[in-house]
Amino acid sequence: EVQLVESGGGVVQPGGSLRLSCAAAGFTFSNYAMTWVRQAPGKGLEWVSVITSSGASSYYADSVKGRFTISRDNSKNTLYLQMNSLRVDDTATYFCAKDGAVIAAPFDSWGQGILVTVSS
């Protein structure tokens, strides 16, 4: 059974930084691209970033480009999202999701989500 567990969320001031982690189990992590999706309170889903299975390539939504960095450690079966220069509108629940062998694939498993609150 695929398991994805996010951690690292919390409350941070505008301009601050936070690093989210997503621990994966139940599948061969290094074979799959991985994605972050976020959901602001009461709003819809927004794709944030994707990284290829090897970690060689990554892509970002314009709203986070230059501020967020996605990475992975295949030896630890863990996905990361480094979030810098956080803004109030980054407040959201962040989900990690399992992508396909290639990045253009549906997200077939999701973590439970972790709340990030950016507030002074």
Added chain:
Amino acid sequence: DNQMTQSPSSLSASVGDRVTITCQASQDISKYLSWYQQKPGKAPKLLIYDASNLETGVPSRFSGSGSGTHFTFTISSLQPEDIATYYCQQYDDLPFTFGPGTKVDIK
């Protein structure tokens, strides 16, 4: 960016009713569309991928169709446990984009 629209934004139907949601892409996405179900406080769940393929373990009352820019999601007989918000999403090209969602309630 490929903008996704959904209609209706919300609907109320009776148990046993047939429910249909439409999703439109601003650019041709071939078959690269998925449908997700999200219940309050929970993570989204993949129901349909490649426009019409049912994810393993998903009840057969859920179905999808379409290609290009126009897609349809159907619940053939609405059940109480289907109360949720449903999102379409294109994965044909980056950035991947979601529709705004359709909230389904029981009348």
